[in-house]
Amino acid sequence: MYSYHFREWLSFFYFYCIFGWCFESAYVTLKNRHLTNRGFLRGPWLPLYGSGAILVLWLTLPFHETPVLVYVVGALGATALEYVTGETMVRWFRVRYWDYSDQRFQYKGHICLSSSIAWGFLSLLMVYVVHKPVEQLIFRIHEEAVSVLTFAVTVCIVYDFSNAFRKAMDLRAMLIQAEQICAELEQRAAEKRRVLEAAAVFAKAAVEERIEEKKERAEQSKEELLKRVEGEIGRLQEMQEQLKERMVQKAALLGKHNPGFRLMANVPDMEEIRERVHRLQRRLEERK
Numbered sequence: 351m352y353s354y355h356f357r358e359w360l361s362f363f364y365f366y367c368i369f370g371w372c373f374e375s376a377y378v379t380l381k382n383r384h385l386t387n388r389g390f391l392r393g394p395w396l397p398l399y400g401s402g403a404i405l406v407l408w409l410t411l412p413f414h415e416t417p418v419l420v421y422v423v424g425a426l427g428a429t430a431l432e433y434v435t436g437e438t439m440v441r442w443f444r445v446r447y448w449d450y451s452d453q454r455f456q457y458k459g460h461i462c463l464s465s466s467i468a469w470g471f472l473s474l475l476m477v478y479v480v481h482k483p484v485e486q487l488i489f490r491i492h493e494e495a496v497s498v499l500t501f502a503v504t505v506c507i508v509y510d511f512s513n514a515f516r517k518a519m520d521l522r523a524m525l526i527q528a529e530q531i532c533a534e535l536e537q538r539a540a541e542k543r544r545v546l547e548a549a550a551v552f553a554k555a556a557v558e559e560r561i562e563e564k565k566e567r568a569e570q571s572k573e574e575l576l577k578r579v580e581g582e583i584g585r586l587q588e589m590q591e592q593l594k595e596r597m598v599q600k601a602a603l604l605g606k607h608n609p610g611f612r613l614m615a616n617v618p619d620m621e622e623i624r625e626r627v628h629r630l631q632r633r634l635e636e637r638k
Contacts, residue, residue, distance in 0.1 A: 361488050361496055362407070362481075363400040364503045370399020393510045395503075398435055405431050406473045407481060414477055424473020429466040436460030443518040444525040 354362070371394045378386045388396065409427040413419035437460060439445055450456040455463035488496065 357497060357500060358488065359404060360500050360504075362484065363404050364395070364500065364507075365400075365484060365488065366403035367395035367397055367400035367507075370396040370403075374399075391507070391510045391514050393506060395507060395510075397507075398431075401435075402428050402431055403476060406469075406476055410473055410477050417474060417478075420477050421470040421474055424476070425466050425470030428469035428473065429461050432465065432469075433457070433460045442522065444522050445518070 371388065374388045374396060375386060375394075378388055391397070405427050406424045410420045410424045413423060436446070436448065437458070439447060440460075446459070449459045450462035450465060451459040453462040453464060491499075
């Protein structure tokens with residue numbers, strides 16, 4: 351049962367590729383409610399399923415008498431294949447066909463604990479349930495028919511893979527160019543932000559400097575105004591004293607020549623002038 355030739359391994363590989371495509375396309379079609387062709391290629395085959403089935407069989411069939419080893423070896427082998435395939439698709443083609451980033455125990459979105467556990471159970475299912483009927487089906491077909499079918503499918507898959515690989519590389523080039531454009535735009539935006547921030551700092555400093563200059567000028571103008579007002583007050587006080595002396599002298603002279611002379615009520619009141627001067631001084635002090 352477990353000693354196969356290369357042609358038989360290749361037949362198993364193609365069978366599981368086609369079976370995997372039918373299973374996943376049907377599942378996604380029912381889930382999305384519209385016809386969906388799953389996979390990297392255009393034809394009805396998914397190499398990941400074929401590779402996974404062959405790898406699991408090749409690793410686990412030597413331990414088919416021990417289900418625990420089948421489970422462990424199958425889970426580890428399928429997980430390793432899943433990781434290598436996912437990493438290769440991301441690095442070569444810049445695309446993801448599955449992503450476990452929302453799972454709790456995952457690594458780079460390529461593998462996760464729940465998927466690895468499922469691979470172990472699928473390995474048990476493959477070894478003890480699925481593969482024996484598939485083996486019998488392949489062995490019932492005539493060897494020449496198997497060879498012809500295998501050759502035809504090989505040609506189709508190689509042609510399909512060549513076209514898909516070329517398109518994927520073109521898409522990769524476009525994605526790389528888009529990433530470069532985005533990086534350049536981000537760099538230019540960062541440079542503009544730095545320029546705007548520097549301009550804002552410079553403008554703020556200039557405004558603050560102008561405000562300080564205006565404050566200094568206002569203080570200088572205030573001081574000059576106070577000096578001018580104080581000078582005017584001093585001059586008024588001096589004029590007041592001179593006027594007082596003249597009036598006293600004149601009153602004395604008039605009183606000397608006219609003993610009955612009295613100062614009239616319309617003579618300027620010196621106390622009122624002093625009061626006005628004092629009020630003006632108090633206002634100036636309040637402004638200071």
